[in-house]
Amino acid sequence: MFEMFTRLADWTISDALALEPGTKLADAVHFFVEDTTKIFFLLVIVVFVMGLFRTMLSPEKVRGYIEGTSRGIGYVLAVILGAVTPFCSCSSVPLFIGFLEGGIPVGVTMAFLITSPLVNEVAVVILGSIMGWKMTTVYVVTGMSVGILGGILIDRFHMERWVEDYVWKIRMGAMTQTDADGSIAGRVRYAWGEVKDIVGRIWVYIIIGVGIGSVLHGYVPQELFSRYASADNPFAVPVAVLMGLPLYSNATGIIPVAEALIAKGVPIGTVIAFMMSVVGISPPEFIMLRKVLKPRMLIFFGVFLTISFTVVGYLLNVIFA
């Protein structure tokens, strides 16, 4: 099914641009055309299909599902729902306060917020179709485990004292369920609106990601990676994680970069650690969460994620060596 994108890329270099096959430029252009078309195609389809069913999944509903469950189930439910519930990142703060107000533990709430950017259904489908199901399963399981572990630690060490005091005083009004149009026409309209919203928000990350992937693919020699980023270099994983910290991309945008790195022989653990560092830790989100978390909690949050991603990298490199 995905052959059409490869053929389109073949046609672009041979017929449309008349490039010499096998040259660096042709390789880079081929990568760019194939990945851009494939990713946007899948993105539109997945977002649209999910949009049809999605009128039923909102942060307000999620709060209702998690409220009153035992902690153990709460963590698992939080990371699963964190992966599939759409919400604008600017909703992180009201969502955090709303969850706490509903009696949901801070750790369970944080588990939800950690997993939400790392894992989502769009990234899963695109990752699966580009890099296969093994890599995808490893990525999803790892992302969810980090979320659950972070949540458990936050509750275990009673970090609720590092939540800003005013948060506990906020009382939430009666939850209003706005009327969702459940007719087919209404669902299609909603789903189409989602496509426009999400594509409008993340297309830049995809183009930048594919662009970087193309350059890596076409121009950066394999020896460079085998010399510095192989599993033999013990510093490769932490360096990859540290490099990813200040960078931010959407989970979908980082996939083409990961694809190019894997193709250059960089080990899977190093690549996943880098992906998670780029996607899971972002300066804007930290600034936003500062409104509800005291600095010590933010430091814990940042250090915990950095260490987790590094451990994950080493572990996966050993497992898949």
Add this chain to the structure above:
Amino acid sequence: MKSFKVLGSGCKNCITTAKLIEDKAKALGVAVEIEKVTDMAAILGFGVMSTPGVVLDGKVVHAGGIPQPDKVAAWLQG
């Protein structure tokens, strides 16, 4: 005169939502008053967790994203 409140932390989607209501009101010739609510306690007081949210004459009519233009038109004409 219809009174709208747009609930949100001041992010791009919230600004877009306020502008959408303003433009539609102008196009339809309806007099409106739009207030942007950024105070978290006030937003949650309306029972809204996912922003942007829209309050029309004291009642929450929308939450969690930019509203569809025809929905906005229905609020203005209703």
